[in-house]
Amino acid sequence: MKDLKEIRAEIDSVDKELVSLYEKRMALTEQVADYKLSTGKKVFDKAREEEKLEKVTSMVDDPFLKRGTRELFEHLMSMSRKRQYQKLAEKGIMEPIPFEEVAALPDKNIRIVYQGEEGAYSQMAMQQFFHDTTNSYHVQTWRDAMEAIAKGEADYAVLPIENSSAGIVSENYDLLVEYDNCIVGEQIIPIDHCLLGTKGSKLSDIEQVYSHPQALMQCGRYLDEHRNWEKHSFKNTAMAAKKVKEDGLLRQAAIASRLTADIYRLDILDEHIQDNSNNCTKFVIVTGRKIFLKNAGKISICFEIPHESGSLYHMLSHFIFNDLNMNKIESRPLGERNWEYRFFIDFEGNLNESAVKNALHGIKEEAENFKILGNY
Template sequence: MDLSQLRQQIDTIDRQIVNLYEERMDVSRQVAEYKIETGKKVFDKQREQEKIAGVKALTHNDFNSHGVEELFEQIMSMSRKLQYQLLAAHGSEGRLPFIGVEELETDCARVVYQGAEGSYSQAAMRRFFGENVNAFHVETFRDAMSAIDEGSADFAVLPIENSTAGIVNEIYDLLVEFENYIVGEQVIPIEHCLLALPGTKMEEIKRVYSHPQSLMQSARYLAEHDWQQISMQNNAFAALKVAKEKDKTQAAIASEYAGETYGLEILKKGINDSDSNSTRFIIVTNQKIFRKNANKISLCLEIPHESGSLYHILSHFIYNNLNMTKIESRPIPDRNWEYRFFIDFEGNLADSAVKNALRGLREEARSMKILGNY
């Protein structure tokens, strides 16, 4: 038998497979209608596990056994997604505890940011809320989240990601811990400056203070000098320390704005390694609201610690034609080698495709938290 004949056989088998697939999905549709009438859940993990074991037992070698397992996992996944769509079509999308608003109420809002005056966080806050914002600052990210939680602030401005140094791990962990939600974001270009007391010469400097990420972002420049690098909670705190202690052996890496705020001289501008360096800040509140024109959703997932879990979870974005723009993982405390996944994707909580995807994610993930739509 030549190759063309073998290919014809494959084509014939494939047509049969397609016909059987469509027949199976038609039965799945009937199952969905039954579940809608009886209120049964779509995802029945025990039933699926029994089904996988059954079809694997029909194969004749290990290779085919693994292949059939993967094939039927996908077939059942498609069946579930069809059933989720039918539930939505019957008005059973499920209510999300978020309220859509035209605009955020910011006119009389009190805003908190981490750091000191002159920080990039303050710059992001003013860019988002305006120059005359009613604001105060705190020492730590936790303090900022607590201020919203207890009601002393309406919004917080927090750095979540830098284009060079990556994510701010603590912010991700705090978003899980606190019942606060993202309602906006602001991207600020970063230009680090070497700041010192007026009249300071380069050769006088022995120690440089800044936030760990700013030190990392300026690593190439710092490698040219034999200076002790000391981490601070915030760039502006570093500038404040140098200004207060009036020691010419000390310098800070911070913004030009911080230098102006504390009367420091700029010895060198733009010492960060990347010319396109920027930091993304999130605007957080304790209200479950989203702007009706919001187009990005952030969520956190915990999934079963087993083979294929993440693969199946991500298929909900693909099947609903949603563009996932970011995924990060963070360790789960007290559960070695298990991780939470943080996902950003394009969409609005009012969109039917988003509701459909979230229903599937909520049923199949171990836990899910919507962090915000903004």
């Protein structure tokens, strides 16, 4: 039997040959790229790659090595494509990204829409982001807000997208795909929930509690302590407070903000009732124009991929190869195809950066229904 030192020396020798062959293969890739550039052929040829994978794996008998061979060549071809995308960018042939850079968001004579009633957390986020919100109005649903942007009835909409305790607002992820609006900003605000009742009511009077489903989830432990209370979902925390005010029943309470208590003249029966003392909600600012700020540092995208082994891995490799930091990934089911998903990704970068352009071009070429949701 050979000793370990001798075996390792042989591995080093093989590795040296592999590196040399890799360099030779990538040099040939450069020639392929030049040919495709001159003829206008697409970089990604799925049928050709699948044919190649079948051929190389047929050369191996051992099942484990067969799987490894396929994975090795999938990665080699992925690296080849990424180099070809780089060459496209260097030659200025890459399809331009349809977003316009602006020095500042237009803020003169603008109209802003948010969902809910006066006192809603969306209104607070709007006030913190825009400061001057004199020309704003509210609508019943998030879809109404997106529709107002699409129809040109408003310039900006403010939508909750994620809570630090309850997670994503899935409906708004879906609306970002459905509508051709884009994200141009975000605002994070602390969420401090109170239990609000009509004037003169006491905690012992409460039988029914109204609030938005997210707020009910964020106060889950508190509500579990009062199991006799009936919980009712409402479109908005401020709408729930307004209902309690209008009904005027001692047995009803709403979970909403302290500001809402002042607006609707309700008593605060309990406060700080959320499970997480650092409870925060992230809101996105949406507009109908495809614009981004010069100093924008976060990009949101979504795409679909074939329902097959390795698909997501190959998409994510574009971030790794271009040295981009991905900081969030979510998935949402595709309603028309059971057990298949659309992926949403946030990563650091600006649409002017060459690494970002390379990554986005590669993902667009290789994914299905790719969309840039915004750079902000």
